[in-house]
Amino acid sequence: MVEKNPNDDFIELVETHQEKSKQIIAICNQKGGVAKTSTCLNLGAALAAQNKRVLLIDFDVQSNLSLLFGCKNERSFYEVHESDIKPTEIIKKVSENLWLLPANSKLSLLARHYLRQKNNGYFLREHIEPLKQYFDYILIDTPPSVKFFTPNALLAADFVIVPTQCEFLSMNGVLQTESIIQALAKSHPLDYRVLVTLYDQRNMASKVIFSKLKNKYQNTLFNTAIEFDPKVQESQIINQPVTHYDANATASKQYTQLAKELLSI
Ligand SMILES: Nc1ncnc2c1ncn2[C@@H]1O[C@H](COP(=O)(O)OP(=O)(O)O)[C@@H](O)[C@H]1O
Ligand SMILES: [Mg+2]
Incomplete structure (x- = not known):
């Protein structure tokens, strides 16, 4: 839940010792x-x-991520671009150790503006650079669109998580994401891991596809599903990460496990 005390939004400068390959x-x-x-929210909270x-x-x-924190119509990177304000001015503290840089629908205007220009893939990277000193981890939630948003997120990132359901069309989405990562690899090589989500072990198709994923992505699949x-x-109905809502829930334990696995690789 967003805390309204403005002091909470202040981001004190801390020295981070985060290994830079996965920040x-x-x-x-x-x-x-x-x-x-959901992974951005719950892994972030974990x-x-x-x-x-x-x-x-x-x-x-x-x-959607902003809405899950109850943030509607907050300033986004659109206003950063339009009004020349700093990203630090729009970042909100949402709970202990967790901050949010919100989105709003005007981001589509930002995309339209940059898509008319050459070299439009570096907008996010340039704006994230000064934020790196404040945080151990910066997680970027992206839309399915291959234009502007995904390339910008990938060019800003040093690691990629590719969530997938155990179903045919989601696997195809993984292949598409891999091909974008490979297309960028010459100038910006990126390590990535596939994450199985929404897994239903009672569903036969899910089980079959999970074992196919294990075969195909032996070293690039998270052990945690x-x-x-x-x-x-x-938890989303009441604007909380699942780990805050019910620490004993299966998904809470699994997102905590995922956070530990991420810290260990
Ligand atoms: N582990 C989970 N168990 C049950 N429902 C989930 C789980 N993870 C996500 N969901 C639900 O699945 C839907 C899609 O999730 P979302 O995070 O919005 O996906 P995406 O961002 O890839 O479009 C949402 O309704 C969300 O509440
Ligand atoms: Mg989404």
């Missing part, structure tokens, strides 16, 4: 509904609970 993490899959936004200072960037016109858990949806 900025883009969460991408060209398919919608694979839990990109890292914050591990005493890491975490910034979540909502880089999606739909602003996130199961389908209604507690994730319940």
